[in-house]
Amino acid sequence: MTLREAVAAYVRDGDTLALEGFTHLIPVAAGHEIIRQRRRDLTVVRMTADIVVDQMLAAGCVKRLVSAFVGNSSAGSLGELRRRVERGEPEPLEFEEYSHYGLVCRYLAGAQRLPFYPLRSYGGSDLPSVNPALRKVTSPYPGPDGGEEQVYVVPPLTPDVTIVHAQRADRHGNVQIWGLTGVQAEAVFAAHRAIVTVEEVVEDDVVRSDPNRTVIPAHAVDAVVPCPRGAHPSFAQGYYDRDNAFYRSWPQTSGDPERLAAWLEEWVHGTEDHTAYAEKLGEERWRALAVGPAPSEPVDYGRRL
Template sequence: MAKFTSLKNAISDGVHDGQSVSLEGFTHLIPFAAGHEIIRQQRRQLTLIRMTPDLIYDQLVGAGCVSKLVFSWGGNPGVGSLHRVRDAIENAYPEALEIEEHSHAAMANAYEAGAAGLPMALFRGYVGSDLQKVNPNIATVTCPFSGEALAAVPAIKPDVGIIHAQKADKAGNVLLEGIVGVQKEVVLSSHHSIVTVEEIVDDLNASTNSCIIPGWAIDAICHVPLGAKPSYAQGYYPRDNSYYKKWDAISRQRDSFASWLDSDVFMQGAC
């Protein structure tokens, strides 16, 4: 059952060196505050998993927390490259970074397989793609019923899954509203799950067919208002587009990134 705790304690207890960690959230509800706490606690040799690595993974890579990235797209949305990720890949700075690239469809299906307790995901995909030539975790399986060739990838089962959501009730149930990506699947597929929320309420007031993650599937819940900033949380605050533009200049040079780390992460306390 979900335990209510501080973000500092949730990361200290739940995230350890060498683990595989997934911080998911599609367009909004990206768990920036949790990522910054991982940086503050100086975790190392993490394998980060995310369908769309953007600024938070650029920050974690640049801070030296990451040894491998499993992903299906990477960039600063609407702006350009992830300069800290690029520096790690091209120059092994601050650490060498191994990459494993997939398609969006592959990762979504792999999360679903992990949530269902299956060893792999089967789907139609990678037709005409060269990814299979460079990624040994993409295979082809023949359907025993139709003879059709299908793509297969290992199920994603992170050691730790972290998401941000709008609300949790006092029983530990979590409500997600707006664009829902693979957050539910991340929680269900992970061995240990951490959810940060905007508020804790007596009643979720969930509408019919809402996305609710039950408390029995969650290990830790943390009350972290603005926990998705600079991404947005539907119903709470908008996306800070200016931050994404500023990040391009901040992350482009090692010195400016180091200054940002000191002022915006290490000098800031966790909830």
Template sequence: MIVPLDEGVRELVGDGDTVALEGFTHLIPVAAGHEIIRQQRRDLTLVRMTPDIVYDQLIGAGCAARLVFSWGGNPGVGSLHRFRDAIQHGWPRPLEIEEHSHAGMANRYVAGASGLPFAVLRGYAGTDLVGQTETIKTVECPFTGERLAAVPALNPDVAIVHAQRADRSGNVQLWGITGIQKEAVLAAKRSLVTVEEVVDELEPVPGQVVLPSRVLSAVAVAPGGSRPSYAHGYYARDNSAYQDWDAVSRERETFARWLEDEVGAPAQLPGKAG
């Protein structure tokens, strides 16, 4: 159950998989994302409610063929330049996108975790997403006749999340600002959780979420595994890293050097610098 991070990624993430790395501003599984890059996984469908710089890195490294999301950007800074380069110029490969609202994505995970084929919500009204996204439909309520939005369940091949700690049996505990991590894990076929530490016993914490070992495929110890995002009770958000990423990611050559120096991944630069 408790394995090294490289082994966990090797065993659970394969080429062509649908992979969700979730965490909302907090507990973002960055170390796991870097391990996917190092292992050069390809043709992934990446799923995330709010793709930020770790997805920019995965896209720029050529791991992603498709992105399913509801918002993408470098929080508090601006655009994701590797994401933009893939959309506008097909570098390092073309990227297909499927865009939803936050509520739509959350409801899709909940439907997947609940074993339902789709979710129904009041949403998307007044937007053009319905006309742009094939996985948004409308249905009529059989009781009131109201027209509602319907979106298919999300059931990733692999869900990866970061948490504060696990016990030696592989039960995981996270707290602070949590997003859709629990639902993503329950919806997925396989799951990997990286944690700051393994302890003998999980002491209760206000607002905690506990993921029992029976719903997890593997746990990997990765201290600092969510940096530059933060882990409540362990370390703060590194705002300067998000600001620095804007310059690092603007040019292909600069990004390639960063990939080699900081992630230990081979740089591949097809085509000219953009």
């Protein structure tokens, strides 16, 4: 599908939407298309709420945010998010906070259709005081000292739709990722519907030649979207580097509501699709983000004679 077709078919007003990719392969182009289609009242789940969340907030798409880390990836603040959380301007944001591992466990519980997932890391933390979803249960098994033990648990997360970006997939939806990974597979398996945008769609034989890179199998994917440069300003290992200049400029853009609105009008609503956005950035910008070859050692999987 095209990105426009996939968002129109699978993302609905009021949905719980997971956007995952950890520093690397962030599905920014998908976020922009959701803005273009003016989706509303979304609950957005993102372990690391960053620039794409800030943009979707400013565009009026997001009613509620579920996240662990909030920030502009070591390059400053998110102006729109801070205004909504700190001052309730232009309106308050419902914000549900977890640790990174807490959200990983929520995805695992959703993917495995479990009623909850146990973890120890909330012991001694203040997070349970601000998030009533973090609860304790008594273990059915004795603790290390033979006595009764209580552990924290988190509820399952089952998004209406998960969107991730990846390097490549075949037409069936077998998705391959290399380099830095996050919880893409868990988030896809936990969801009712899944869209995967990719740098390129390749022939079946390419995927079959290196099956261990297939992080997400076809049966979990509803739509495959060819979307070159679809992670900008984040990076796609082997395709282009992170646009650090963009990240550094974002606090100035998002710090001023009028400047942010103008940016959205020019760069998102003012571009027909992500191809137009990438072309607007210009080839000089893309040349600066070019990466050189760094092939991995070939592996011989062997076959029957």
